[in-house]
Amino acid sequence: MKKLFGALLLCWGMQASAQKAHENLVQYVKPIIGTERMGHTYPGATVPFGMVQLSPETDTASYDLNGKYNPKVYEYCAGYQYEDKTIVGFSHTHFSGTGHSDLGDFLIMPTVGELKLNPGLADKPGSGYRSAFSHANEVSAANYYKVKLDASNITAELTTSTRVGFHQYTFPKSDQSHIILDLMAGIYNYPGKNVWTYVKIINDSTLVGYRSTNGWARTRNLYFAMKFSKPFIQHGFKKYDQREVYGGFWGKFNQSKNFPEIAGKQIRAYFDFKTEENEKIKVKFALSPVSMDGAMANMQAEVPGWDFDKVKNDGQAQWEKELDKITITGSVEKKQNFYTSMYHTMINPTIYMDADGQYKGLDQNIHKADGFTNYTTFSLWDTYRALHPLFNIIQPQRNADMVRSMLVHFDQSAEGMLPVWSNSANENWCMSGYHSVAVLADAVVKGNAPFDANKALDACVATARKRSYEGIGEYIDKGYVPDERSGTSVSNTLEYAYDDWAIAQMAKKLGKTDIYNEFIKRSENYKNVYDPKVGFMRPKKADGTFRAKFDPLSTINEGFIEGNSWNYTLFAPQDPQGLIKLMGGNQRFVRYLDSLFTMNLPDKYFAETEDITRDGIIGNYVHGNEPSHHVAYFYNWTDKPWKTQERIRMILPRMYKPTPDGLGGNDDTGQMSAWYIFSSIGFYPMAPGSVDYAIGSPSVNSAVVQVGNGKTFNITVKNQGDKNVYVQKITLNGKPLNGLNITHDQIMAGGDMVFYMSSKHK
Amino acid sequence: MKKLFGALLLCWGMQASAQKAHENLVQYVKPIIGTERMGHTYPGATVPFGMVQLSPETDTASYDLNGKYNPKVYEYCAGYQYEDKTIVGFSHTHFSGTGHSDLGDFLIMPTVGELKLNPGLADKPGSGYRSAFSHANEVSAANYYKVKLDASNITAELTTSTRVGFHQYTFPKSDQSHIILDLMAGIYNYPGKNVWTYVKIINDSTLVGYRSTNGWARTRNLYFAMKFSKPFIQHGFKKYDQREVYGGFWGKFNQSKNFPEIAGKQIRAYFDFKTEENEKIKVKFALSPVSMDGAMANMQAEVPGWDFDKVKNDGQAQWEKELDKITITGSVEKKQNFYTSMYHTMINPTIYMDADGQYKGLDQNIHKADGFTNYTTFSLWDTYRALHPLFNIIQPQRNADMVRSMLVHFDQSAEGMLPVWSNSANENWCMSGYHSVAVLADAVVKGNAPFDANKALDACVATARKRSYEGIGEYIDKGYVPDERSGTSVSNTLEYAYDDWAIAQMAKKLGKTDIYNEFIKRSENYKNVYDPKVGFMRPKKADGTFRAKFDPLSTINEGFIEGNSWNYTLFAPQDPQGLIKLMGGNQRFVRYLDSLFTMNLPDKYFAETEDITRDGIIGNYVHGNEPSHHVAYFYNWTDKPWKTQERIRMILPRMYKPTPDGLGGNDDTGQMSAWYIFSSIGFYPMAPGSVDYAIGSPSVNSAVVQVGNGKTFNITVKNQGDKNVYVQKITLNGKPLNGLNITHDQIMAGGDMVFYMSSKHK
Numbered sequence A, B: 001m002k003k004l005f006g007a008l009l010l011c012w013g014m015q016a017s018a019q020k021a022h023e024n025l026v027q028y029v030k031p032i033i034g035t036e037r038m039g040h041t042y043p044g045a046t047v048p049f050g051m052v053q054l055s056p057e058t059d060t061a062s063y064d065l066n067g068k069y070n071p072k073v074y075e076y077c078a079g080y081q082y083e084d085k086t087i088v089g090f091s092h093t094h095f096s097g098t099g100h101s102d103l104g105d106f107l108i109m110p111t112v113g114e115l116k117l118n119p120g121l122a123d124k125p126g127s128g129y130r131s132a133f134s135h136a137n138e139v140s141a142a143n144y145y146k147v148k149l150d151a152s153n154i155t156a157e158l159t160t161s162t163r164v165g166f167h168q169y170t171f172p173k174s175d176q177s178h179i180i181l182d183l184m185a186g187i188y189n190y191p192g193k194n195v196w197t198y199v200k201i202i203n204d205s206t207l208v209g210y211r212s213t214n215g216w217a218r219t220r221n222l223y224f225a226m227k228f229s230k231p232f233i234q235h236g237f238k239k240y241d242q243r244e245v246y247g248g249f250w251g252k253f254n255q256s257k258n259f260p261e262i263a264g265k266q267i268r269a270y271f272d273f274k275t276e277e278n279e280k281i282k283v284k285f286a287l288s289p290v291s292m293d294g295a296m297a298n299m300q301a302e303v304p305g306w307d308f309d310k311v312k313n314d315g316q317a318q319w320e321k322e323l324d325k326i327t328i329t330g331s332v333e334k335k336q337n338f339y340t341s342m343y344h345t346m347i348n349p350t351i352y353m354d355a356d357g358q359y360k361g362l363d364q365n366i367h368k369a370d371g372f373t374n375y376t377t378f379s380l381w382d383t384y385r386a387l388h389p390l391f392n393i394i395q396p397q398r399n400a401d402m403v404r405s406m407l408v409h410f411d412q413s414a415e416g417m418l419p420v421w422s423n424s425a426n427e428n429w430c431m432s433g434y435h436s437v438a439v440l441a442d443a444v445v446k447g448n449a450p451f452d453a454n455k456a457l458d459a460c461v462a463t464a465r466k467r468s469y470e471g472i473g474e475y476i477d478k479g480y481v482p483d484e485r486s487g488t489s490v491s492n493t494l495e496y497a498y499d500d501w502a503i504a505q506m507a508k509k510l511g512k513t514d515i516y517n518e519f520i521k522r523s524e525n526y527k528n529v530y531d532p533k534v535g536f537m538r539p540k541k542a543d544g545t546f547r548a549k550f551d552p553l554s555t556i557n558e559g560f561i562e563g564n565s566w567n568y569t570l571f572a573p574q575d576p577q578g579l580i581k582l583m584g585g586n587q588r589f590v591r592y593l594d595s596l597f598t599m600n601l602p603d604k605y606f607a608e609t610e611d612i613t614r615d616g617i618i619g620n621y622v623h624g625n626e627p628s629h630h631v632a633y634f635y636n637w638t639d640k641p642w643k644t645q646e647r648i649r650m651i652l653p654r655m656y657k658p659t660p661d662g663l664g665g666n667d668d669t670g671q672m673s674a675w676y677i678f679s680s681i682g683f684y685p686m687a688p689g690s691v692d693y694a695i696g697s698p699s700v701n702s703a704v705v706q707v708g709n710g711k712t713f714n715i716t717v718k719n720q721g722d723k724n725v726y727v728q729k730i731t732l733n734g735k736p737l738n739g740l741n742i743t744h745d746q747i748m749a750g751g752d753m754v755f756y757m758s759s760k761h762k
Helices: A002-008 A012-020 A247-252 A292-302 A308-323 A332-345 A386-392 A398-414 A437-447 A453-464 A472-478 A487-507 A513-529 A575-581 A586-597 A603-608 A631-637 A642-654 A668-681 A746-750 B002-008 B012-020 B247-252 B292-302 B308-323 B332-345 B386-393 B396-412 B434-446 B453-464 B472-478 B490-509 B514-531 B575-584 B586-598 B604-606 B633-636 B643-653 B668-681 B744-748
Strands: A055-057 A089-091 A107-112 A138-141 A142-151 A154-159 A163-169 A174-182 A195-201 A205-214 A218-226 A234-239 A261-264 A267-275 A279-288 A324-331 A357-361 A366-368 A420-421 A693-694 A700-709 A711-718 A727-733 A741-745 A751-758 B055-057 B089-091 B107-112 B138-141 B143-148 B154-160 B164-171 B172-180 B195-201 B206-213 B220-228 B234-239 B260-263 B267-275 B279-288 B326-329 B358-361 B366-368 B422-424 B691-695 B702-708 B711-718 B726-732 B742-743 B749-757
Touching: A012 A711, A055 A142, A055 A154, A089 A174, A107 A154, A107 A163, A107 A279, A107 B691, A142 A308, A154 A308, A154 A693, A163 A308, A163 B633, A195 A267, A195 B195, A205 A292, A218 A292, A234 A261, A261 A267, A267 A279, A279 A292, A279 A472, A308 A332, A308 B434, A324 A332, A324 A668, A332 A668, A386 A437, A386 A668, A386 A700, A398 A437, A398 A453, A420 B422, A437 A453, A437 A727, A453 A513, A453 A575, A472 A487, A472 A513, A487 A513, A487 B260, A513 A575, A575 A631, A575 B643, A586 A631, A586 A642, A603 B434, A631 A642, A642 A668, A642 A727, A693 A746, A700 A746, A711 A746, A741 A746, A751 B012, B055 B143, B055 B154, B107 B154, B107 B279, B154 B292, B154 B308, B164 B172, B164 B292, B164 B308, B164 B453, B172 B279, B220 B292, B234 B260, B247 B422, B260 B267, B267 B279, B279 B292, B308 B332, B326 B332, B326 B668, B332 B668, B386 B396, B386 B434, B386 B668, B386 B702, B386 B744, B396 B434, B434 B490, B453 B490, B472 B490, B472 B514, B490 B514, B514 B575, B575 B586, B575 B633, B586 B633, B586 B643, B633 B643, B633 B691, B643 B668, B643 B726, B691 B744, B702 B744, B742 B744
Parallel strands: A711 A751, B711 B749
Antiparallel strands: A055 A089, A089 A107, A107 A174, A138 A142, A142 A154, A154 A163, A163 A279, A174 A267, A195 A205, A195 A261, A205 A218, A218 A279, A234 A267, A324 A700, A357 A366, A693 A741, A700 A711, A727 A751, B055 B089, B089 B107, B107 B172, B138 B143, B143 B154, B154 B164, B164 B279, B172 B267, B195 B206, B195 B260, B206 B220, B220 B279, B234 B267, B326 B702, B358 B366, B691 B742, B702 B711, B726 B749
């Protein structure tokens, strides 16, 4: 019995904490990475996959005081730009690394002195409640953010639990201390986005409310409960709506001060305090997608007390546990890159249900999650590539719950489709393809399918047969999406073909031969948009001829999305041999790849390229967007596999730096970071839906991957060095590994993989 | 045992149906009464206290096609004006007899021929989906409405269950038959009132959706489920909103036809059919205040099948049972007046919860009604007077549930107050006083309090002590509401005093002496706004002097609401003797009353009087508004009680006629009708909160009141006649009744009351 007990101690958590004794990993997380320019990450506090993302807003691409629209809408997807000099406040929801904007709900700002309810302008100090700040007075860590607000001398500290944001404001002595709750604020908050907001004061330190918005999530409701650690002396609201027809009755009360409720489209609230020097006022702010009661219950369940440090430490312990899933050795810089990448892969998708399991469904009804955790924020065009495959290794349970979340989405979908880009009980149909099928297929093929796999296959098939969706009908009939049907007809054709291949793999695994045959045939469709005359994928018209106007370097109106033909022509990761043959064989294919990485892209084409910085492009290879994420690994299928190793080791340091401007493009809810994690430990899921990983060139000295059940997959890199990028030999559990491939089962079995590196290629 | 069983058969229901064998009462219900001009009733279908009120709209005081506002907003409170020549469609929610406008949710209209999605203008036939109709082709009965739509030759029939509207449309033969669902429509539907609407098509004959509005109910959500008896061939939406920022993604689908969902602020939907000559298409439309799932469950629970006649008959059987609570003998005209009055008293308040007991609370959370039926639509300034007292006799269970509904409202209130004028989980604070306390007191004092009476008292006291509400603080401090604090300071002072007296009665009944003393003292406050110099109640300033500007005939800016000083000076029904003394004694008081009924009111004052027709005024006595409803009974406290009898018999036929224009003012959710019922059977609750009823002069030949437990209170009128309006003698259970008073216990004990009438007064 004693022996058995000892063995039990060797379970996952124990091992992890045993190992943690070696080194604290949270110290390497720098959420500030990617906050400058195009990374679109945020520096604030969150726990892994947390429903609350509590972070400062430096701007929100909203309309300014004069009603003039801020054109930089796509720069403020996460509400924060590192170059900015002022902070507007701290809001509770943020996307991490997206290219589109929404959220930024419930902005809170502490101030002192004369009450200013308007945020004011960044270039006019004192014009509103906005405050200057300095990065010298800023701390951004996992689940902890701190900043000094110069306008008020208030120090703001933020931390979170899954569903609760916790603010700690250290005030100066003042008879006029305020905490503002701005329900008008929001990221990309164009007029009309707020369809309704509501606030109810419960007592002198507690309030609840909600916000209904029409944004990227078209029909969205988010509820809150808010508690102050100290009673406010008085409170007030200001309503900026146009007349209320029945507003006259409100004359019954003097509502200018201390009225207990308000509703409308444009509301700000304030709460007044007297503070002593260095007095701390704490605020707990819980969210719920279901109800105000739900928000209150979430607060009670997660943060019943007022211990800021406990909430911070609990959240950081969660991060420590998650970061520990892959540990590396290497330089501090590499650790910062690596663990911040790990951090960025575990923010989105986010948990989207109350502590009691209730959530708002896509059908706008309230549901109870039956035996799973419901997630939202599925940026699937990005994340099917490497993020979900990474989850299948280090977050198998969460990935299965994400699949379950997609399946209930399917059940609740008016269109009868799996998610494309879903958030907060809404589908926004963003980007091309139907890549949720690749996520489902990857989980099933890899054996991480503790859900109804046959139902999952049915959902994939129904989605892929939805004839009315962006040219699928024509794609089925003609084998490609005609140029006339879609502005991104070629991307769609290529991505549908890929997704169809994934469905076929899933069907094969489940023994559904008919489905396999149907979809493996469809997966060949990528060939139908290849024009051998020009050597590129090219928009094809309904009559079968290629469109005359064609510029393979342009991304504007050329039939592609977030990529040009040069990059997209390589989009057949499911069939490297077939693609190589199609493109003229090994030699021509290598030359094509080489050109991609080395050509000099004229500036005019760079200007067209969305969501990335100039550094996000290498030659004409666009790492800052996703369509080429597999491309560097293509050399493995040619006679020059060492070029994969060379390219990976070139991309890694150029595209990922441990600095605010360190990300060359949108992190895209963790896909860019997941690419980094895989590539830096030596392999990459070339085609999710298969069990294979293509081997590249690891940049770490060693890595330990927790693969579950207490097992580890240990990667050792011999003779590592910046110039030693070439893989001379690999052993797996002491035996030579033949070929440049490793399978999922080989990894998940645990074991030792040793890379022998050299400065010369074989 | 056999004998016992026989005794059980004598329970309420059995007795009722035994009696019903005599005569069908539903035949006398004419919902069309009051639909012309100021009655503000609606002619459509509903069951007693039904959540659905399915009725035609002839107009909705909305904006016209050119964006020009219809100034007749207060004429369309119920959506129907008898003089109108066209019908816009049939919507599912209506107030009955109110003076303010809201609701009119989910308008449905069947058409044939070219699809027109705009309602068009009444004076431009064919300009939209609106249709001409004729009263000759119209049937308006309890729970049944039928009309022929001239534009399409469609016959529309409507009936309901509590939560489901049932439409039956008989179409001509057409390849272009349509049913339009207009989510933009609504009563008093000013721009911005729709904050969000949503529709989801579930299959070719089923859809769900919701509508969120900002109207009289400021934050209101109503959900629906809709089923057609026949699949539609195709459907479509039209959205009239301004641009959606993220609308571009919707290009993924062709949404012009057959797209399964839509959301926005301004939406119309249509459903296309082919119909044979006389083909019936039926529509079931269920509501829920909670969710779309709730609406679907309500439909399934109440109307699982498609038998229109069954639903109609079931609803009419409900009416028959309710009408049977008081039966009368008299002329057909009197029966029409009487049973239509009975009908109008049993529409509002309305049930406001799903079949499973869930409802939306005032706090905007979802609650489950614990052992009671939750009601909404409390027009309490009107209904505390006679409607709730009537319920305490013939609807004791419902009245107790209404009190419970008010108590949960109190619990959920941000202000910590009982309802003033509440609807659909919202408080609109309309009118003066806090008369819910009179409803609670009346129930407690009369022993109909199967709820926590002490909690009810606490709620009353909390409400009455809410210093920040319309001058209550000053009222407590100074004994009156100062003119400076409220535009209706005198009405408020008088009504607060009345309500305080009611609280005192309740406290006395519950043995709370302190509360009794506090509030009986407050109830004397009415005397503080009486100016003996002019002999009228008059606005008093904070400094204790009366306001100089004063016109006792005017209702504009004189300190009163829906009444002038002449009428309001008599507002102390709780203390007739005190008032008579205050006003100079018996002789002067009689002269005052006589003048009120006989004076010639200059036209300019009539023009100021809200919500009533010219006929709604007798002299300067305004029966069409409520403040004087007790006034005719005041003669009982003078030496000329026969004048009460004379006035009542004058008012009854002048103010109530069985015609569309038969109501002299807003029915006010049944208060006007309740006055009719009481007065026509011979007594009236002068001061709810006491057990006493003042005796008037019955206009019926006899009446049988079901007082519960199988008992009846039988009223017989000997020597009845239009001129025999004077009561010579009354016996109760064979013994002379002394005085002009009868108590609640005397009525509820059952028994025989005989009036002996004469053409000469005593």
